[in-house]
Amino acid sequence: MKEKPEAAWQPSKSDKSERLLQLTCALLFAERGLTKAELFRSIPAYIEAVKSGTTDDSLNRMFERDKTDLRSTGIQVFTPNPTAEAEEICYVIADDTFVWPQHSELNAKHLQLLELAAQVWSQASLESDANQALVRLKALGIEPAAADLIGFAPRIETHEPSFTPLNTAIDECLEVSFDYRKPSGELSKRQVQPWSLQNIDGQWLLQCFDLGAKEERNFLLKRIVSKVQVLKDGEVDRSFSKPSDEVLQAASEDLQNHIRKQVCELRVKPDSQAWFHFRLDDSLSAASQTISFNYMDLALLAEELRDFAMDIEVVKPRELEDLIRAGFEKVASDHA
Template identity: 30%
Template sequence: MTDRLERLINLVIALRETRRPMTAAEIRQRVAGYGQSDQEAFRRMFERDKADLRDLGVPVDTATLEPYDDRPGYRIDPRRYNLPDVSLAPDELAALALAVQATGLHDEGEAALLKLEVASGEPTGGRRSADPGLGVSLEAPHRETLVAAQVSRTVVTFAYRPPGRSAEQRVVDPHAMVHRRGRWYLVGHDHARDGRRAYRLDRIEGAVKTTGGSGAFPEPDAEVSVDDVVPAPAAGGP
């Protein structure tokens, strides 16, 4: 699989960078991964790769080389292949800045955000470390620990105090962190109850601990929403 992926990437690079269409013979000779000595094996592989790239939306064009050369040539027009410039409004950049902080992907996220800011001409600057005006606070107990467990798909355990009851130990597969009405919730699969539940972070008592290794449970197969497991609070309620 890795060899095939590398071959497809090499083919895309070669066809995108060439100034004139490349013949099949040139592709076989110059593109890494097409070193087959058997011409028929190369032809089948190239036809399959070409079809797969087109199915993925890569515009592999077929063109005539010269007026007196009827051999087909292949190339990728950069104007059709390259993504258009991204321009985001200030509120969209603010939402992305919040997402970078919420996920904890500081180094990678900050670098990507800076590129988008420069392209959009709307730098958030010092606002990255503050509430970007969306009414969402990142200050919540255990948030970073639970986000890390969600990303790595690691089971967590903690003591949880439901309203009007004493704290109970929970073992949970963390599926998502959800913000609703000014509060953060963990939504996940509760092992003891064998179902999806939501836990308000400020009702978790003591430390959140991880158990077992990463990849302990599959990613949820549907969009996670706190509304699925928590009824809407009454007006003025928590």
């Protein structure tokens, strides 16, 4: 007998996190705010609570706890008309709740986590009971604050124009082509099956299967110098079978192993621009400090270190010093 496939996990109707999501979506939806009565009539979790026999007092206490929980996570729920009659008091979410704080820095791991969170938010706000709450609000004649709630979802932005088409091709398993410029300046046409996008030390990298080389390859998005084109057979887009999780994991491990083997060692002058860039200890009194770190791409590292050339001495690899010098010579030649 064939086993019934396991159903995807769904939050319980009484799941508190689901209820808080429903409340957040509803309050974001209505620009003018919502009264408690409107919230209790539109949010499935509150409706279920009433059906299960929850009293008005208990429902009010639940709502007060939910507001407190939202505020504790930084979602500022407030009443723009606190002096109104109790049944007419509206609740809204402050406009600046979802504004990214200034001077906040994200590393590659943070970006990956945010991307996952954005995907979860997108799926939850469209497919969970939160969406039913919005349908009920529309039925009550309440106008939305935005065309769709996904406008409030976090988005991962990048300056690389190839990011979006590559991400789409990955999602839809489509083969693509693009022009790629090597550090030497050589230009080549690449045809690939895109697997994933990785952010390594602030640089976006495409992991893929290179159809021309017939092997797995990694390409820096900053070196893609053309539009990303979907390959076609006649009028039909060329697709491929998504690689297994094991294959994707192995490709990521190979990349990490490569990075671990690439070690750079520098001597840095104290109180220099490079010293502060690498956030070295101000209390050190030595004439210089030796630091070491791993890197992904030597030519890319040379570009990044060129601004600090007067403040550093390359210990290893020796090729790095040559690349930094060659970069200066090229700039001088281009402007001669």
